Amino acid sequence: MKVAKFGGSSLSNATQIKKVASIVQNDKNIKTIVVSAPGKRHDDDVKVTDMLIALHASKISGLDTEDALSEILKRYESIIDELAVDRSLLDDFENILRSYLTTIEDDEELLDALKSRGEDFNARLISSYFNSLGVNAKYVSPEEAGIKVTNTPANARLIPGSYENISKLKDYPEDVLVIPGFYGIADNGNIVTFARGGSDITGAIIARGIRAELYENYTDESHIYAAHPGIIDNPYKIEEITYREMRELAYAGFGIFHDEALEPLYQEKIPVMIRDTNAPHIEGTKIVPERDLDPDIPVIGFSCDEGFTSISLHKYLLNKEVGFTRRILQILEDYQISYEHMPSGIDDISIIMRSNQFDNNDSLEKIIDEIDIQLEPEWIEVEEDLSMLFIVGLGMARQVGIVSRVTAALAKEQVNIRMMNQGSTEYSMMFAIKTKDHEPAIKALFKEFF
Ligand SMILES: Nc1ncnc2c1ncn2[C@@H]1O[C@H](COP(=O)(O)OP(=O)(O)O)[C@@H](O)[C@H]1O
Numbered sequence: 260m261k262v263a264k265f266g267g268s269s270l271s272n273a274t275q276i277k278k279v280a281s282i283v284q285n286d287k288n289i290k291t292i293v294v295s296a297p298g299k300r301h302d303d304d305v306k307v308t309d310m311l312i313a314l315h316a317s318k319i320s321g322l323d324t325e326d327a328l329s330e331i332l333k334r335y336e337s338i339i340d341e342l343a344v345d346r347s348l349l350d351d352f353e354n355i356l357r358s359y360l361t362t363i364e365d366d367e368e369l370l371d372a373l374k375s376r377g378e379d380f381n382a383r384l385i386s387s388y389f390n391s392l393g394v395n396a397k398y399v400s401p402e403e404a405g406i407k408v409t410n411t412p413a414n415a416r417l418i419p420g421s422y423e424n425i426s427k428l429k430d431y432p433e434d435v436l437v438i439p440g441f442y443g444i445a446d447n448g449n450i451v452t453f454a455r456g457g458s459d460i461t462g463a464i465i466a467r468g469i470r471a472e473l474y475e476n477y478t479d480e481s482h483i484y485a486a487h488p489g490i491i492d493n494p495y496k497i498e499e500i501t502y503r504e505m506r507e508l509a510y511a512g513f514g515i516f517h518d519e520a521l522e523p524l525y526q527e528k529i530p531v532m533i534r535d536t537n538a539p540h541i542e543g544t545k546i547v548p549e550r551d552l553d554p555d556i557p558v559i560g561f562s563c564d565e566g567f568t569s570i571s572l573h574k575y576l577l578n579k580e581v582g583f584t585r586r587i588l589q590i591l592e593d594y595q596i597s598y599e600h601m602p603s604g605i606d607d608i609s610i611i612m613r614s615n616q617f618d619n620n621d622s623l624e625k626i627i628d629e630i631d632i633q634l635e636p637e638w639i640e641v642e643e644d645l646s647m648l649f650i651v652g653l654g655m656a657r658q659v660g661i662v663s664r665v666t667a668a669l670a671k672e673q674v675n676i677r678m679m680n681q682g683s684t685e686y687s688m689m690f691a692i693k694t695k696d697h698e699p700a701i702k703a704l705f706k707e708f709f
């Protein structure tokens with residue numbers, strides 16, 4: 260039994276949804292599908308999730324919400340009409356959005372409830388379309404499926420007991436279950452979404468819950484490439500990649516598969532296959548627990564994520580000061596800031612954080628002041644335009660000379676390495692570089708290794 264997740268690019272309009280129907284009709288092994296909200300139809304288009312976020316923004320700024328509401332309904336109307344699905348769905352969608360806007364008072368709660376409707380409406384209409392084609396399909400809400408999550412808006416975590424409920428989906432008599440991705444239900448009944456791109460997470464949770472033999476992730480590429488296809492033309496196609504390697508690359512910008520979706524699959528060793536909805540006959544990249552290593556290809560991929568800030572401090576004999584790091588982390592915790600990396604030397608330490616945590620407030624300045632007062636460093640420096648470059652490959656472990664190849668390739672392009680980190684497992688290296696060097700760095704490394 261397989262679980263198939265269809266991303267926003269696979270469901271952006273009626274034509275794409277017809278392709279999805281044909282994939283499901285031609286593969287009797289696909290018993291459960293997880294769907295995203297309609298994505299972009301072309302480069303300048305707006306994803307329905309972003310339209311719902313804009314609707315929320317209008318509401319909380321006290322602006323008129325009618326235009327934003329009608330734009331969203333128009334997206335669904337065009338799909339409903341072209342698929343000849345019952346138009347009464349549209350009235351339901353409008354009523355649901357209006358009732359959320361008038362009854363949910365808490366801003367964060369409202370945002371998650373609105374965002375979740377992108378996938379929820381799509382699941383309802385796709386299930387209805389499948390039935391019109393003679394496929395015995397059923398819309399199953401995350402509530403009915405038993406996806407219970409923490410009440411942490413925009414960052415839901417699955418409550419592990421959920422798997423027992425989800426396993427019951429196997430007993431449904433219908434041929435295909437259609438489940439909206441991207442959200443779950445908290446104990447108090449609130450709708451809580453996963454991080455952006457989180458329909459992949461729902462797909463993984465369902466695949467684990469029903470112990471699927473394969474999780475197919477349908478998108479607009481059949482393969483995961485060794486580098487972002489927006490930077491490298493025709494990059495190397497990865498045939499097989501392990502969960503561990505994918506986790507590192509997805510963390511730092513391989514947006515094709517969500518890094519948080521790997522954990523549920525890893526536990527049960529459920530393989531993932533990336534597939535292209537526009538070319539479903541191609542067997543794409545497989546994400547697997549283990550793979551054979553090719554000694555000629557030590558590196559499997561490079562990714563680079565922008566939007567990091569570092570705070571670096573220097574203090575003589577820092578290494579002898581008991582509790583120094585703990586006190587820095589306490590200050591961050593007081594301001595609800597999480598950190599990503601912490602490279603250190605004998606007398607200095609850097610803390611690297613996602614910059615978006617400092618948006619719309621002055622917490623960065625306050626943290627610096629607090630560190631200055633409490634820890635009395637000799638100097639403290641903030642850098643706000645950093646990117647994290649990851650070089651990943653199980654084949655790098657125990658191979659002499661990889662770092663020198665990386666640094667030589669970066670040096671040739673005048674890319675300055677601000678910090679570096681390599682774990683003891685040796686299959687991933689991280690370099691902090693200036694954001695302006697992102698593209699030259701990826702191009703230089705691709706040329707060196709492929
Ligand atoms: N290394 C990579 N290999 C392939 N695609 C990648 C990679 N890194 C980023 N992408 C991008 O991921 C996109 C697919 O992810 P996404 O837009 O989330 O799809 P969906 O809407 O189907 O969920 C591709 O169009 C591609 O531009």
Ligand SMILES: N[C@@H](CC(=O)OP(=O)(O)O)C(=O)O
Nearest residue numbers: 266267295308455456457458
């Ligand atoms: N629609 C949500 C969740 C998601 O996974 O979407 P997509 O499959 O288009 O990446 C988002 O945009 O974040």
